[in-house]
Amino acid sequence: MLNYLNPYFYIIFIRNFFYDKNFFKSYKLSVPVISIGNLSVGGTGKTSIVRYLCENLADNFHIGILSRGYKRKSKGTLIVSYMGKIQENWERVGDEPFLLAKIFEKKGLQISIVVDENRVRGGEKAIKELGVNLIILDDGFQHRRLKRDLDIVLIKKEDLENKILPFGKLREPLTSLKRADAIVLTYQDYQPFDYSFNDKPIFKLYRKNWRVLNHRLEEINPGDKEFIAFCGLGDNRQFFITLKRLNLKIKKMISFPDHYDYSNFTLSPDESYITTLKDGIKLEFKENLFFLDFSIEVKGLKEFILKRLELSV
Structure with missing residues (x-):
């Protein structure tokens, strides 16, 4: 009932109706496009799954990641990286595209990344x-x-009980999943759940192989090191809970808003800090700065994508 009292619901409904009926024009590119998206505001693991797909499909394609570059200090088309070589700084392209560029450059993956508000x-x-x-x-x-x-759509357990903006965090109702080609249930290691929608293919995302990286992005053994933990994510709670589950020694936790720029944040040389890679790329990589990283597993997704792309090319 609440949806029908929400003006935002009608804006979404009318916009989607106009696209569905071709009153609003959509444009097709000359190469296959895989969309990674979600229904809610905040983190659902989109960046992680984009990274996963690039790492698993790089042998088959020259992949280009296309992003608007959320909160970047620029406009227009910018090349973040070309064939794995970084071309810009994070402030001009946004934290998430730059993070991916940094990871791929370190791994030697020849991925190209472009940001543009006009996709x-x-x-x-x-x-x-x-x-x-x-x-x-x-x-x-x-x-x-x-x-x-x-169209691959990620949902987390909280989405199933959430409401549409501004009363909740959903950008669209769950019924919008009818546009999806596949649904990924994320954070199964954190909050396992099951869900189905109109016989859509369902995949589950697990985070695994948790590791601590140093400022050279090399894996280290944290031993008895005690950290100050900080982050600015869509859901900071998950990061802090994970640190505790991994039995890392945390003396203090500092929470910032999502996409925080850290312009007024200074690392004390007498402390050791741990954060996410997304947060860390906004800071100078010093010896007392460490990062929590992980791999993800989504069984069957690569094979599903390759099979579907064979039908579309």
């Missing part, structure tokens, strides 16, 4: 100038102006 224009540039032959559209479920060959 159609950014996609065309990635194809014509960078030579990509597969685009991963980051945070793309609500961006309907660009057609996609696969």
Whole structure:
């Protein structure tokens, strides 16, 4: 009943109706597009699954990640990285695209990344100038102006009981999952749950192989080291709970808003700090700064994607 009293619900409904009926035009690019998106505001693991897909599909394609570059200090089309080589700083392209560029450069993966508020224009540039032959559209479920060959939507357990903005954190109702080609149930290691929708393919995302990295992004044994933990994520609680589950020694926890820029945050040389890679790339990589990293497992997703792409190319 609450949805029908919510003006935002009608804005979403009308916009989707106009796209569904082709009153609003969508544009198709000349290479396959995989959209990774979600229903809610805040973290559901989109960046992690974009990283996972790039690491697992890089042998098959020259992948171009396409993002708007949330909260970046620039406009227009910018090349974040070309064939794994970083071209810009994080402030001009946004923290998440730069984080991915940093990881791929370290791993030697030849991934290209473009940010543009106009995703159609950014996609065309990635194809014509960078030579990509597969685009991963980051945070793309609500961006309907660009057609996609696969719509993969991530949901977390809280989404099932949440409400639409501004009364809750959902950007769209659960019924919007009818547009999805596949659904990924995230954070199964944290809050396991089951869900199905209209016989859509369902996959489960698990985080595993937790590790602490030093300022050179090398895995270390934390031993008896005691950390000050900090982060600015969509859900900071998960980070802090994970640190406790891993039995890391934490003397203090500091929580910041999502996408915090850390311009007024100074590391004391007498302390050791631990944060996420997304937060850490905004700071100078000093010897007392450490990062919590992990791998993810989504059984069957790579095979599903490759099979579907064979049908679309």
